[in-house]
Amino acid sequence: MPESRKPCLAPPIAAATLSPMDTSWPDPPPGIAIRRVAAGGLDFEVAEAGSGDHLALCLHGFPELHFSWRHQLPLLAGLGYRVWAPNQRGYGTSSQPGGVDSYTMNKLVADVGALFDASGAKTLTLIAHDWGGAVAWNFAINRVRPIARLVVMNLPHPYCFAAALKHWPQRKRSWYIAFFQLPWLPEAWLGANDARRVRGAFRGMAVDKARFPADVLDVYAAAAQRHGALTAMVNWYRAAVRHRDKMAVGNGGRVDVPTLIVWGEADTALGLETLDGTDRFVADLTIRRLAGVSHWVQQEAPEAVNAILTEWLPRA
Numbered sequence: 599m600p601e602s603r604k605p606c607l608a609p610p611i612a613a614a615t616l617s618p619m620d621t622s623w624p625d626p627p628p629g630i631a632i633r634r635v636a637a638g639g640l641d642f643e644v645a646e647a648g649s650g651d652h653l654a655l656c657l658h659g660f661p662e663l664h665f666s667w668r669h670q671l672p673l674l675a676g677l678g679y680r681v682w683a684p685n686q687r688g689y690g691t692s693s694q695p696g697g698v699d700s701y702t703m704n705k706l707v708a709d710v711g712a713l714f715d716a717s718g719a720k721t722l723t724l725i726a727h728d729w730g731g732a733v734a735w736n737f738a739i740n741r742v743r744p745i746a747r748l749v750v751m752n753l754p755h756p757y758c759f760a761a762a763l764k765h766w767p768q769r770k771r772s773w774y775i776a777f778f779q780l781p782w783l784p785e786a787w788l789g790a791n792d793a794r795r796v797r798g799a800f801r802g803m804a805v806d807k808a809r810f811p812a813d814v815l816d817v818y819a820a821a822a823q824r825h826g827a828l829t830a831m832v833n834w835y836r837a838a839v840r841h842r843d844k845m846a847v848g849n850g851g852r853v854d855v856p857t858l859i860v861w862g863e864a865d866t867a868l869g870l871e872t873l874d875g876t877d878r879f880v881a882d883l884t885i886r887r888l889a890g891v892s893h894w895v896q897q898e899a900p901e902a903v904n905a906i907l908t909e910w911l912p913r914a
Contacts, residue, residue: 622690622821623665630671635684638712640693645683648675652746652914653719655710656683659728659753661788661796661831663690665817666727669900673907678914679723684713686730688830690821701830701837702844706733711742723911727751727896729834738855739847739879747911748857751903752865752893754872755879757851762872771867778835785828793819800897805864805890809898856882858910860903862891884910 621632621643635644645664648654654674656667664683674681685692687709688701695701710733714722722745726734731753738748739756754762762768778784788795797815801807822828838845857880863870870887877883886906891899 620691622663622685622824623668623817626668627672629675630668634691635682635713635716637716638709640687640695640709640712642687642693642709642713643685643691644713645671645681647671647681648679650678650680650914651720652679652723653714653717653721654679654681654723654725654914655713656681657686657710657724657726657730657733658683658689659726659730660834661799661818661822662728663818663821666894666897667725668897670725670896670904670907673904674725674911677908677911680717680719680914682713682717684709685821686733688827688833690824690827694826694830698833698836698840701833702841703733703736703838704844706834707737707740707742710734710737714743721746721914723747723749725749725751725907726753728753728893732756735853736845736847738853738857739849739851741849741854745855748853748855749860749907749911750857751860751895752862752868754868755851755853755876756845756847757879758875759868759872761875762869765871768869768872771869775835775839778832779839784832788832789823789828793822796822800894803866804892804894804898806892806898809894851879853880857884858906859883859885860895860906861885861887862893862895862898863887863889864891865893865895867893886910 623632626632629647631646633644633646635642658666664685667683671681688694722743724734724745731750734750735756738745796819800810804810888899888902896903
């Protein structure tokens, strides 16, 4: 696929500051604003910090929010980046288009391009975790827009993940993907008892459970219980299975920009073997592994992750 060129843009789309009632992030600290950004025909709830022409776009995973980057937004702004952490489609108060077909990978990737275009920034660095990492890998491999650098946390290259899924250990870890194909039951299971299982996804998998106190879990549980939210969130998984053709990447799976992988080694959802062979597809690759840290790496070990980012990212 030929590299897409960023079109000539009008001035950035106006972004309206949201009231506390309109946002899924209650009381963000000074320096972080919650805004609504129109992009690609959808409205996105975006956490913003910093300023400038170099956009660091932070993509969350499941069942997370822009809130999952709360420890990184101030750091990235301090490095000179303008930082946007959107609630991706279906999450928080961002648009919730109906139907499984609205959550295919090509549309998730197009959202990233549309957000970059809406920002009016000149340069893009992608920083992503979990499902956000899957979107970021696809965006970088398919060269949807030029990017300066790529950071992915606890989500393997798509070819490496596909290879690992051929073997029982990773298939066993990924059992829930099959469960999520069922109609309505996954939503009921996740949302029951004040979204107890959404809370448990964080606290249960975390090694350092003190990083996920009740007030943090309340943010995720409240967002998941918004009308239609859990169906939209689970539809990402349904679309991935029903529309596997939309998950395909071109260019031989190659990433041609400097890439950093940050990996919590105590991830119970993704085995370390999913990293094997990544260097075949990424020429300029740095991997930083954190022992005793779970899948929720940037939330559970923010000091270590921020130190890695400070060392690896150039100042904007």
